[in-house]
Amino acid sequence: MSELALNLGFQAQEQLGKSAAMHQQEDFLRLFVRHEAELRAFIGAVVRDAHAREDVFQETVVILWREFPRYDPGRPFGAWARGVAAKKLLEQRNNQRRSPLLCSPEAIRALADAAERATSDKRATLEALEHCVARLPDRSRRLLAMRYGQSQPPETIARNLGMTIAAVYQALWRLRGALRQCMRRYLARQDAG
């Protein structure tokens, strides 16, 4: 503990003396918060087990923070973060074959390229989501809240809502499809307007 405490104290002294370190922390947090959803999406597209996904996410964030002093601000942060995450995913894939990881290295690269091509404005996308979710029936919103707000597995949702598991899966597929279409239309209208 004393060694860690020493590190912490050293860090504190450094930060007291140098505003640059504080700025660096602020810069990191600013960029990280802006790109968090994309990073989660990228990792989530590959790892579906919630715990494994969170582990990969956290380990990626630690690496991003450690490597941030070497980050070139001329490069897009999102792409850099996805690169780090991709390496972590591949590492995870090699180390833990039991993990429900989807992708081969080639597929991970294809996914990273797809993310690179998708130029989304987070705020506009969230607005589109808000617009579309607000138009869903109460029952659908409740289903989404249970799945995404409380991370309930489909089995639990089925029990709570008196549905069959297959019906829950079916409803989630339809909802995601409907949201995707609705958001595309909304964003296209915003672009046109």
Next chain:
Amino acid sequence: MDRRAEQLIDKHLDGCITQAEAAELDRLLVQHPAVAEALWETAHIDALLAIYWQGEAAVAVLPVRAAKSAGPARRALRRSLFVVAAGVLLVAVIIGLLQWDQEQGYRLMAGTVEVAGVPVSSITDNHTLRVVSNQAAVIRLAGGSRAELGPSTLAVFRGRNELGAQVIELLEGEGRFCVPRAAPPLCVHTAAGSVTAATTEFQVKLWPTEGKGDEQMQFRSLLVLAVAVSSGMVEVHSPDEHCVLPAGVQAVFGAETTTGGKSRDLSNWLPSGTVLGFTQKGAPFAVEKVLPGLTAALRLSDEQKKKLADAVDQTIDRREVRAAMALAKLDPKATETQKQEARRLVEQARAELKKQVDQILTAEQKALVEKLNTAVADAQAQVRDAMKDQFQALKNDPSNKEKVQKEYQERMRAAVEQRVMKLLDPDAQAAVKKAAAAQAAADKSSKSKTDDKKSSESKADEKKSAEGKKDDQR
């Protein structure tokens, strides 16, 4: 994209894909960019939905009840990104509360603590305890959380707050806290701020600043709070700010200096190119990132450095200016008028800094900055021109992007070095080389510290794990 690919994506995202189907989807992702784009789009919506609902829960504290009107949803999405992050944490706190197994009480696992000078074997709420042994006192809390309080630490266990979180008041000293899944959230309260966490491991250190440290340090606050997060994330409320720290981050609170009170080792400090008037396309430019140590070419005197440091503190580094920078860039709920006002304040601070720097630098130094700016721009144009085919090729095949970027940076550094060294006299050249070497050594030391810390943490984890196994065996 056909229906089959959509089905596979949905199955994958719902975690019910078979191995054969996963292999099929993998193949489709590689062969058809449209499938990769669809998976990305759907996963992105998935992540946004999680943020949306968790943000909603943070606002309403009723995660399941979706409002009939669009009002609450609109409010949730208007919140700042920091509040969204705080929302995620709050949801974790709520889940922690829901899963709490109602266990009560504390158990002293190791170390010695005393209350009012008397060693005690059990810990009760609202009594100030002091760790008296040379080793940390390890205390197990309800739900399996652990608090390792360092020697001489003073703390009070306060039971639960109105939200059900366990509260420890740290009066002095340090502690390492671990909150496992399913344990109730933990709030470490100190006079310099409070740290709230669920499912995380973090370290808190608190120490008084009065009578310690450099005489130049004039702290407004008497206590400094340092927080380091090993896993998960924590929310910190200090008198001056509210923020969420993710894993891997260390931060200090309550240590604000009075104006101009920051201490710098001026002999080793070099202002950034952004302060000294270096520009790129008209914007302030950190030229030292292209060629480390380049700003040393100006051979600033200690007096100039002190004046520059003061100028930075009094202009762009002022708390209100930094807050304005954050508001202008970050806060989605800020009105256009607020943003304009924030930008105006930042511009004003930059203009004031420029004015002060203009008075601090000599005419020769300013002329040298101009020459170096031109040399850097010329070098950049030369390298870009030489590599234009490679950049063009990247548009069709981005797989070499990192390699090309690395080559660009290396060639840029060489070209800039070649051009600027011609402009410098031998003393200035030596100053740049010395500063670059010092920077490299500092970077190396910083990396080594990080590695050492990682190694010591790893050893500590191994030790803890071994101790845990011993405990289990017992």
